[in-house]
Amino acid sequence: MFSRTPAETVHAVDGVTFNVERGDVFGLVGESGSGKTTTGRVTAGLVTPTEGHVTFDGVEIFSMGKSELRKLRKRIQLVYQDPLSSLNPKMTIGDAVSEPLRYLSDEPALKSRDHVSELLERVGLSPADSFYYRYPHQLSGGQRQRVVIARALSIGPEYLVADEPVAMVDVSVRAQIMDLLLTMQRELNLTILLITHDLAVAKYMCNKIAVMYLGKIMEYAKTEDLFRNPLHPYTQALLAAVPIPDPKKRSVKKIPSGEIPSALNPPTGCVFHPRCPRVFGKCSIEVPPLLEHEPGHYVACHLYS
């Protein structure tokens, strides 16, 4: 009944280059289908790219042997969007938070209950004893996300990939979780890759932001430069589209028509050209390279090349 068609290739991420420096909170911003999650997973060594390199602390991830990879797992951890589906419903909070230690730690001292309790306190689940033997369904959404963060931090990682960490958290609890991640970043000297569709969240949390569209980085800059002087027409469109919580700033917005096309059959040339208000001849033919337009401010657009 179902015929087999040859598998098609989706270039979820295509020719992406960026550097995350130690101590950065680096934002990957884009709509669904932009490739931001895949990029994040590649940097954590969870998806092997068909082409290209990822170096972590000077070492190429995808040429590592098994024991090296195991060591790397301790240094890289992830936090996902939905805390309820990231937690085992039958596991107590204490067990969940100490799980990475059981699998990855060689130091028995770290496995102690004290370490877990300290972590729970640290992420604001206080008093820790009252949370230790509870189950995920007994906690609120915000508390669950705190557990997921504590679990990711338990093994003492240096690099945290946080994929939409506040998207499913109640609005009145979001600021708590954003501040918790920032506090942990400062106190533990973490480097964070923050994946988000929400530009306001990225602006609040990140010191650098890369804007992705259909598998490509369109623009990448320090946060203040990106918001002060967005160069790419796509970045400009995204910023114009964000609803502003201030009725006095209401205005008729210039929004490009259409939607992000399928990654199965991306447009030729610049992937944004069919929707771009400033499209010209070259855009449908040549792929614009990501070039440094101002110091530290990169853009992939023929307007600037």
Add this chain to the structure above:
Amino acid sequence: MLDQLLQVDSLSVEYRTGNTYARAVQDVSLNLKPGETLGVVGESGSGKSTLGLAVMGLIRPPGYVTQGKIDFDGTNLLTLAPEQLRELRGRKIAMIFQDPMTSLNPVKKIGDHFVEYIHAHDSHVSEQNAKAKAKTVLEDLGIPGSRLDDYPHQFSGGMRQRVMIGLALALNPSLIIADEPTTALDVIVEAQILQQLASLKSKYSLSLILITHNMGVVAEMADRVAVMYAGRLAEVAPATSIFETPKHPYTEALLESIPNILASDKVLKTIPGSPPDLTDPPSGCPFHPRCRYAFERCGKETPMPVITGYESEAACFRLEEERVRHS
């Protein structure tokens, strides 16, 4: 013409399961003028969706309307027989939900959705006329009429939501209730659809109740805003007053806790705790455990809304005490 199109009076809705019951909506009173856009904001569990469903007459067991009145265009909807309600739904009041994919039948062509919807309310309309109506409405939404023969999976997320808006408009209702209509969409498509909703609102002379958790979306769209918390109405006021001079501590705290891309270096203030469990709500004002101004009375009694200005009300003892002090 009546002064108010819709008047909700001390409405309460409960969900009962076994021995527990959740008071999803408690003692909510609201009104809507013809042509007005009322934003209803709240978090999950605030009762905002249940309120919308109640106005649509769609509260089904285990949900029960336990008290109140919903006057629409002079009729109390809660006293209508099921067939009278069915007559009203779609024709007078229509609803748009968050996820268009679960609202559309995957094996039915877009045009046939319109034919079925229109026939359900008026079997005398010919298929041709129903499709002609579909074509006009879809073209108003920027979808070419030629796509009536396509199936839902051939449409993008934004187009599907436009189809849902089109269906809601098909019988020329006077009120549309949109429950998180753009939450599942990307920000550019969200902006496109909100703009279209705003322009269609005047073209079809609609009133709109826009239910959302997104303060940005209400700020862009609403004339007046009702803020709900834990099933109760915390505050209602014109949009500009809500954002400039919030009267309820919850509204104030919420606005201080959301990031804004235009505010430079805004420091966010966090709200402690989390929204309450409706099966076991706090005593007194439901916000008091998280409120920075809470005093003794807040944990004991439930505040009733007091008038705070033109078309403005807020339910907070602080406002009551202030007023006593000033008089």
